[in-house]
Amino acid sequence: MNNFSYAKVSDVAQAIAQLDGNAGNKIIAGGTNINDLLKYFVTQADKLVDINPIAENHSIVELENGGIRIGALLTNADTAYHAIIEEKYPLLSKAILAGASAQIRNMATNGGNLMQRTRCYYFYDINTPCNKREPGSGCSAIGGYNRIHAILGHSENCIAVFPSDMCVALAALDAKVNISGSDGERTLDFADFHRLPGDTPHLDNNLKQGEIITSIDLPENNFNKKYSYLKLRDRSSYSFALVSVAVAFDIEKDKIKEARIALGGVSHKPWRVKEAEDYLREKEPILENFSNAADLILQGAKGFEHNEFKIELAKKAIIRNCVMAMHPETQRPGAKPSL
Known part of the structure; x- marks a missing residue:
């Protein structure tokens, strides 16, 4: 150091x-x-x-438009267990509690969660080439051991994935990120905050130099009844996702009024495909429709030597989690989802 x-x-x-x-x-x-x-x-x-010590960034407040504002300095644990989050945005609570360990959640902040960097082995090994760490040096993961790496949105310069669980739920819930800098304040849609690698994999997000995240806004929604967060990983204790899926439905008269599906562990940013959500609108919540939506989400997916299994794993995870979202009670330990 x-x-x-x-x-x-x-x-x-x-x-x-x-x-x-x-x-x-x-x-x-x-x-x-x-x-x-x-x-x-x-x-x-x-x-x-x-x-x-910035006191105003440690709270959760309800907004006049029915949404909420989550302070960037509030810890992951305090956010997940907050009464408003558990009542109005339980998907977010589930996703946060799937991440890291209890000790880390007690320390980690919401703003820091958005800013965390990839856990790619080669990024952390300073003796290997890595375009994220040293632009232009190459990507060791492409020809190396790439089991945990991206199947969507990657480029010839980088196949690293973004590791956050919390951010997958924030993507699904249409969050907005509030930012302050020397030029004033601005707000970014969550979908525009993180970047795909392209030719600049060393840039994880669109935060400008000298800016800081102050808070995260969530709009009012009806996704607190039918929701699920599924995280598939090598071990259930403190491991990053091979594939994770956040799903939320607004159901009306046995039809899907609105759908939200976001994936983690598969790309350089939380992966969400609006066309798949639009496809599900006004359709019955059945396996065939969930499978078709999964195909839309995974269009263009491409694996590498050690991670091609993640494409099929992601499809099955999407379908399974859509079923689980219809019955949130199945998320209890030992429970089995069923239509």
Whole structure:
């Protein structure tokens, strides 16, 4: 770990001033990812700016339009167990609780969850080429051991996946990200926050240098009755997803009024295909329709030597989780989903 300076701030304006548009000045909140990156020399910092004392970013408030605003500095645990989240957005609670370990959720912040970097083996191994870590050096995963890697949205420059569970639910729930910087405040649709790798895999998101996330907005919806989060992984304790699926339905008169489906573990960002959701609208919630929607979501999927199994796994996971969403009670341990 290199030497760096440290600054603690009490408001957003101070944080922006301390960042000063310098790429070497980095935010620290929960520290569950940045500390690893520094320890393993994946990244270096000239200065760490501690934003934890910014009081207004630690809360959840209800908005006049019926939605809610989630503070970027609220921990994952406090968010998942918050009464408003459990009542109005249980899909988000389920997704958060599927991620990491209880100890990490107690430290990790919501803003940090959006900003975390890939867990690709080669990204963390500084002795191997990696375009995310060192642009232009190559992608070791493409010809290497790529079992956990992307099957959608990848490029010849990078096949890494985004590791978050929380963000898969936020994508499905049409979240918006509130951002502050030296040029003022702005809001991004969640779908526009994270990036596909393309020719610039070292850029994980569309946050500008010197900006910080202040909060996340969720619109009012009717997805608190029929929902499910399914995470398939190598072990059930503290492991990143091979494939994860967030599903929420608004059912009216035995037909799907609205559908939301987002995937994790398959791409450089949470993967959502609006055409598949549109296909399900006004259709019966049956296996045939779920299977057709899965095919639309996975159009263009391409695996590599060790991860081609993820394409079929993803299709089965989508269908299974759509069934589970119709019966949220099946998410209890030992319960089995059925139509």
